[in-house]
Amino acid sequence: MHLLKDRGFAVPSSEVTSRDVYEGRRHMLKLLAMGAAGATLSAWAGRDALAQSTTVRPNKLAALPGSRSSVGGTMEKLTPYQDVTTYNNFYEFGTDKSDPGRNAHTLKTRPWTVAVEGEVKKPKVYDIDELIKLAPMEERIYRLRCVEGWSMVVPWMGYSMSELIKRVEPTGQAKYVEFVTLADPKTMPYVGSRVLEWPYIEGLRMDEAMHPLALLTFGLYGEVLPNQNGAPVRAVLPWKYGFKSGKSIVKIRFVEKEPRTSWVKANSGEYGFYSNVNPKVDHPRWSQATERRIGEDGIFQKKRPTLMFNGYESQVGQLYAGMDLAKYF
Ligand SMILES: Nc1nc2c(c(=O)[nH]1)N[C@H]1C(S)=C(S)[C@@H](COP(=O)(O)O)O[C@H]1N2
Ligand SMILES: [Mo]
Secondary structure (H helix, E strand, O other), X not given: OHHHHHHOOOOOHHHOOHHHHHHHHHHHHHHHHHOHHHOOHHHHHHHHHHHHHHOOOXXXXXXXXXXXXXXXXXXXXXXXXXXXXXXXXXXXHOOOOOHHHHHHHHOOOOOOEEEEEEOEOOOEEEEHXXXXXXXXXXXXXXXXXXXXXXXXXXXXXXXXXXXXXXXXXXXXXXXXXXXXXXXXXXXXXXXXXXXXXXXXXXXXXXXXXXXXXOEEEEEEOOEEOOHHHOOOOEEEOOOEOXXXXXXXXXXXXXXXXXXXXXXXXXXXXXXXXXXXXXOOOOEOOEXXXXXXXXXXXXXXXXXXXXXXXXXXXXXXXXXHOOOOOOOOO
């Protein structure tokens, strides 16, 4: 495995796109899968070494084992790793897109527990390393559309939230799920600022949380989540605006009433509980009809049309049948 790492590549790293590298790693994954018995830890380490040798990685992160999923797959070009990890919203670490990438190194992701409680027959405090192994991890390539008008395509790693939900056995009273994320003033410089009420709280209706697309996410690009992307565990809900996908989750509560989420508390006229991506329902201060793909910037770069439910209408449309989406925005 040393050989791989030390040999390097003739092409300068700047000329190798993350996509190329990632395709290479995928190919290697396929080879490993074909000789499944040989897919040992050292092989995983080798795969990682290959990736390390061809991209500039600010942090060396552990590889996550997982298989490719057909759920929500898109053929669109992946947003480069560099952009995914340096252009972020994570207000606990600052309101500038570059703040989380610069500040989130202070976040301590071990030890870490996630308390699953409320209207469930089997409440439990999960250690993060137990949660990671709860169900087989899959890679899901999802678009993430921020309410601010930009989007990314990211290969996330995780498993459907339903895997966790069915294990804790919600009671008949469980109508909604609330996600509470970490609010630690010692490691998060903006907790205490007035931009939002802390902790950052998000929520879903039960049937939304049970939808197979709803991903409990532990990694991206085959590695554990960088802190700025919500380590060690976050939600990714690809048909909803990005702010619904809470980062660095510490508590999952099953409740009877619709949770009061941080953004609804901050401005209920601008942000609703549902926040489904919808090009026909504008934000009071801007249009939601188009979006800018991160990594494709340039003065001549055309904006992309925003798709209903961010392109996942055939999968999730039924959840909202008969609902007035302008009212329940
Ligand atoms: N805890 C927490 N989670 C959060 C946020 C935040 O500020 N705090 N920002 C949200 C917003 S607005 C978006 S667009 C996505 C961005 O995720 P990414 O940085 O991994 O692209 O995270 C969401 N999750
Ligand atoms: Mo966002």
